Amino acid sequence: MSLALIAALPFLGALLPGLMIRAGRNACAAATGAVTLLALILLALQAPAVLRGEIVQTRIEWLPALGLNANFFLDGLGLMFAGLILGIGLLIILYARFYLAKSDPMGQFFTYLLLFQGAMVGIVLSDNILLLLVFWELTSLSSFLLIGYWKHLPEGRQGARMALAVTGGGGLAMIAGMLILGNIAGSYDLTVILQNKEAIQASPHYLPALILILLGAFTKSAQFPFHFWLPHAMAAPTPVSAYLHSATMVKAGIFLMARMWPVLSGTFEWFVIVASAGLITMVMAAKIALFKDDLKALLAFSTVSHLGLITMLLGFGTPEAATVAIFHILNHAAFKAALFMTAGIVDHEAHTRDLKRLGGLRRLMPVTFAIAAIASLSMAGIPPLNGFLSKEMMLEEAAHVAWPNAWLVGVLATIGALFSVAYSFRFLAHGFLGPVRDDYPHKPHDPGFGLWAAPALLAVLVVLVGLMPNTMIGWLLNPAASATTGRGIFTNIYHWHGLQAAALWMSVAAIGGGLVLLGAYPRLRSLWDATPRPEAKRIFDGLIEPLADAARQVTDSLHNGRFSRSMVVAVVGIGVLATLAFLTATPHAPGTRPILPVDPLVLCLWLVLVVAAFAVPFLHRNRLVALLLTGVVGLLIAPMFAMFSAPDLALTQLSVEVVTLLLMLLALNFLPKETPVESRLPRRLRDAAVAGMAGLGIGGLAYAMMTRQPAFDRISAFHWAQSKPGAGGTNAVNTIIVDFRGYDTYGEIIVLGIAALVIYALSEALLRNPAVTARLASLPKEREAGDRHPMMLVVATRLLLPMAMMVGVYIYLRGHNMPGGGFVSGLVFAIAYLMQYMASGYDWSHARQRYDHHALIGWGVLVASLSGVGAWAFGLPFLTSGFEYVHLWPLEEFELATAAIFDLGVFLCVLGAILLALASLSRLALRTGEGPNTTAHDLEETR
Amino acid sequence: MTPALDMALDLFLSSILVGGGIFALVGSYGLLRLPRPMQRLHAPTKATTIGVGAALLVSALDLLGQGQVSWQELLITVFLLLTAPVSALFLAKTLILRGEADPDIPDSGTGKPWATLAPERHDS
């Protein structure tokens, strides 16, 4: 439990800074520090056991199905790293408290910092590689926030994004690698994986897993060729740099290589990839560091170089080299954190980090100088400081590598060390030595204790470890190294290896060469400045921006709002897939069903229908003609239905068609009456080809289906058989609609109701838009007839309206047994009302109407719902209907069916929906400049 | 029914149908043959109505012959008689307004113009 708590504490504590900042900056920092300290104490409590060689474990099930569990373990390596992260974290918090300006939001800073700390601790304590991945990506995210902390700096944003892109991307590769690894080992638990070296290295998936995992590690640790992000991350506030880029985040990759060392190292692939990447990084970054003027940039490249060094050591694959690597991790963390903090102090005091504008600080800031001197000498590998010890051991290891030949690695390592000496001295010489200047942006002096306390403590450690390595650090180094190498070897660290040690001469060469290099610095510098170099930011931008542009082009050209093109793609896509499905099947068996002889009536209808439909594409530009032709087609489909034994369909099609036509005519009043020619002939031909193919396919399918005898009994046999006895009606179509499948109808009338609500809502929105009302008032008008409501129509309607309603009632009542029903009845009523509206105008007619359209819809849905819910009272399901034959004098025997109530709901909903839609359109029409109508017909007023 | 009566009915119905068919055709033929738009309006309003009427009559009588009384035919006829003049009026008005009718429209003699061509009335 306690290990999980150590990892969780920073996350839980991340809530504190935001709350405590209200109590002041000290409280905020103190709370943050307390959280870290508590975690450190908890860690320390575990330390004795670990140092005894035990492994502390905590296992919490999270996602057992996948093998992702919150399993933690603590061994020497983990202890060392966790201690480093929390210990240096504590110092950084102290430092940041004094470093951050009053205007900087400190709460946010410490929140991010604790998130980051938690993620780092999580990485080093994870006993589950999937869990490790979670923390791994969390470090990417939280460092993104930290690097971009100063939002106003464009470099900060850039650097943060670059860091996230590189480390996050590497993390994604690592996900794949880890999954492969877990699959080979049969578990995602590290403790299990670490037992499976042979199986893993023998697996054919070893190399891909290795490469993918190393991608994650290299990107995180800024190894060549992924080193470019680190310097740009220096835009972060210095405490961030000091923390992330010396002790923690960049070490995460190193940690991972060390952690995986027992199972992944020792192969030729490992050696070649890891050692070469490390070596190249070490030399190249050290060279660049020499020419950086920004203190932090110099330190950043130096960090890259040192990480390369460590990587190289791990890559050698020998336990000895790995031990040296672990040792150097500790050393580097100490001196580099101190150096970053001094750089921060300089920046804080002198308001610049530019070496060209500095110099002479030795006198102005003696304390800072002392710290800087110790740390940078250690970085240069000057005895007896701790950096010397590990560098000496590194050179020794390098000297013994015999691939690709006996000396190349050694020489290169020496050159790296040489550059290291040079830039370390340059840091010191150009920053602190020399005469005091009078043109600092700000007159510097030593800061308060709070700011230098942390680096000073680190400097002391640098010295002490350098002097008494075994006492100071051996207790930690040995368990850590043996955890890495998997053997209990205990190294004794010596300052002196004897004259015959290759490292001695390499070291001497490095220091000497480094000093020579520094002496020749001005000349080298002009040479460097003259050499064109690839600039990381530009390359990164050159990759990302075109990528984003390309992405934008791809997506925008695909999703450019062109409806017809997306439609063509969709139709062709559907057609191709359907055709493929058809062609790849067992061949379709031609139909066996007897073909119906051609009925001359149908032939007649068919001829008219086909000609009218075929003409539409040619004549559609005149919209009224197109509408006429559509009307012809739609109206002819009705008798077609009738002739194929579907009278209900004929009635419905007919009445729907008329209402549709009226709606379209109403709409056409607001739209242009002509469609301009906008697509060229080839496009039209293409469209015609697409449409023709689709039509051919659909027609073919219809034919294939119609001519085939159904393979099984159809469920409609039940409907037919039960229509009268079960549902109490002789019209099987109607009993299906109101009873067997009444639930479909329930949904269908709600669709209609919603349609009307939508129409109403949109017309409301339109009417509230002044631009729309202005446009309505200025719609182009053709010459209009002088009479709006011709008397003859009004008089005819006075008769036709009641008659139509009579027909409607009739159709409603007979529906259950004969063609008809609530839906058609509603439509007939609607048509009757439409006639009335056409005759006397909407206003006049509506003013005499006693109910509201919304209410009709509401009642319709309610009545239909209630008729369904009523069945619950009898313990029966929704929409269960009952019917009873009632004899009530003087009425003849009639049937009382609850389905009729449902049908009434249908009727109301349909009527209400159509009327509401009409009302909405009429309200729009009112704004076209015509006043409301106050008389039944035109003559009423004149006579 | 006796065979003779049956035969007579058959003959009678057939002749009505033949007549009706001819009228239906004449209505549509008139649309093509008559040269001026107003003239063309006469054909469908009358001839076609008679054609439908014949079919309706036969339908009613035929069902009657089978022993079913069917009155809906009468209803359809009433509907057609009620509506055809209004349709025709509106078609004529459309022709007049759009200048497609014969241009020599006489004065109304009442001092007011024909309604279609009257200046628009504006309600308050």
Next chain:
Amino acid sequence: MILPYALLFFLGCLTLAFALNLWRLFSAPTLTDRVVVLDTMTINAIALVVLYGIWAGTGLYLEVAVLFALTSFVGTVAYCKFLLRGNIIE
């Protein structure tokens, strides 16, 4: 029994009438003419439905004809109203 032949004759006339209608629909010089054609066609369609009823010996389709009569009127008036006033419901 010559009724079936009479029916066929009627149907032939109707088919021919429809053909003439269609011809007119495409060749009509004015929009109004096209509306006239539509009106004629719907009435012919009513005849066709009634005819089918006789053919099938059932009164089941007469409602279709009733509705047709009602709707053909509404349709024609609506088209004319559109041409006359632009707005069919004022």
Next chain:
Amino acid sequence: MEALLASAIGLLAAVGIYLTLRLRTFPVILGLTFLSYAVNLFLFTAGRLAVNAAPIVGTTDAPADPLPQALVLTAIVISFGMTAVIMIMAIGGHLQAGHDRIDLDEDKA
């Protein structure tokens, strides 16, 4: 007879699709209407064709399949509602944008 109906369905569908590929809202809506004609007939044919066999108990012993008829009824109603909505949307689009083009210029978003 099956071939007649199948060819009519195919033609209606083709006309519908051709019109939906136009650039203005009105023809597109007409196209969708045509498409719905084709769909409704197609759905209807799933019950196979039958003449003089309206599915009304007492009038026939071998009725046409009533179920597809009921389904088509539902489909007709629904497509009516949809047509009404898209129609008012077309009006709204035209009144607000001043034109009735169906395409949007996404880059000007």
Next chain:
Amino acid sequence: MRRLFPHPYLSLTLIVMWFLLVNQWKLGSLVMAIILATIIPLATSAWWPDRPRVKRPFALAAYAILVLWDVIVANFQVARIVLFMPRDRIRSAWITVPLDLTSPEAISLLAGTITMTPGTLTSDMSACGRALLVHALHAPDPDAVRDQIKARYEARLKRIFE
């Protein structure tokens, strides 16, 4: 009574119509017809505010028979003109028919009659409603047609309604 049956003739018509629709002569149908013929005119009376006076209902029936006969005759005449008369010999004419009728129902009935009878078609009405514009398909003597309309139809309608 007047409240309950705002348009008694309409109610009667609806009762008849119900029987036409239901196709059966039963007491139950009559009850239903009466109920509907009461409710529907009541529900729609707001849209038919004034009540036309029919003085001679039986004369109206006679008028209907007369018109029906004329309709049949008219169709033969029109058919003859359409089929056989050379196009250049068709003498179409506009006819103004001044109206003595004032009731909207009567005028509408007259206009409808004109349309359904021999070769004439009501094409418009004056803005004041005091004249009808009639188109004659073939009228070598337009005045005669006008006089016939006034004598044969308008006079009868005047007697029935006013």
Next chain:
Amino acid sequence: MNHWIIAPVVLPAFVAALMVLTLRGHLALQRIASLAAIIALNAIAVALLWSATMHGPEAYFLGDWPAPFGISLVLDRLSAMMVALLAVLALITTLYAIGSGWDAKGAHFHPLLQFLLMGVGGAFLTGDAFNLFVFFEVLLIASYGLMIHGGGDRRTRAGIQYIAFNLVGSSLFLFALALLYGVAGTLNMADLAAKLPGLPAGDAALLRVAAVMLILVFAIKGALVPLQFWLPGTYANAPGVVAALFAIMTKVGAYATLRFVTLVFPTDLPATGTLIPAFLLPAALVTLAIGALGILGATTLPRLAAFAAIASMGTAFLAIAHMTPRGTSAALYYILHSTLATALIFLVADLVSRRRAHLRLDAPAPVAQNGLIAALYLASAVALAGMPPLSGFIGKLLILDAWRDQAFAIWPAVLVSSFLMLLGLSRAGSLLFWKPSESEAVADPAPQEPLAVTAAFALFAALIALTLAAGPVTGWLDGTAASLHDPAAYIGANRLEVAP
């Protein structure tokens, strides 16, 4: 008979009808009614979830007609889960709509919302193929209304395209249903599952066409390539809160696909075999790629969110295409996650839109309440990119794990697209929240809408809960997936009878 099964359909319909009838013009009362109904829906959903887990699939025979003749609803673990997801999302988005005042910007917001819930709930619960069509239409038409809520030029015109595209989809649905009925003579999904294995080989070609068409219909809803074109314009132009609610609508497509490929067209059905996964897999991969590229190339935040929705659908379909319990379980988890995550980013986009002069990602404008909104954005971005620690990472791991047998083909696609999303989301975030105003303009005063912000945080909290509870959730989902791939209990619940 468990009447609660129909409650997710009837309750919203009732409430909507009452609102239309009596509460028009009373926004405050509508809000209360709407919220009360949604809270009740949540309670019902929990009860249904419990019932489905405890008792297995249960059918509800509407009209008391036996299956397959009437319509039956079937409550199983999957439908219960989807209803619960719907209820949670509805609650949060409704709170947001009220808090942000979106519901006052036009008529009938709450009735339309309730009808949408009815439609979606009905689609999840139905056991009948044609009824699924009907409820698709219910939810679609309600969505049209919500999409153009408040009006506006671009929104309306985008709405036209949305409707037109979906109308074509509805046509396709009917073609497919007609073929299904024409071939098999039944519409009940369980009955189809029972009958189709016995279909004569001569009908196989027609059935395959029907199957492909049906899945393509669902692909339209699910925005699967090449039928995704409607989504960016629709979602980017819809009101933010509506777009958030629409996160469930694409999932309807995923749900229906899952239902049909496990129940009606399983891979062991001779006629269809592996036809469906054969095209689902490449389509899913391309969809994912399009979504990822879209995120990277997006010029506005709503458009970015829309492409995030596409990418999430690509991922979900990728999991579905695996056609095994393992893949299905991953798909279900990802559906839960991506619904919440997509909704969150749309809410964030809406929050930003009311705190920033414009939503373009290439020009600076300050955002009021920067930290708060940025935190929410970060959460949504982390979730959508599939970064730890939020549930997207777990979902992605589950999918990668399911596809490990074809890792070389699938993993790179998933990981590379994740990388692109990471790039795009971080780029957008830094431009939105870090890019300072060069004109030194001050952010508009932040609208005081604590309820809206709380609603967004509730989504965040839901994502965290889904992450922390990943173990029990996936455990439950494994059971659900297993029952989906062994549909005997589902079919049995329908108590199918044979026609007379």
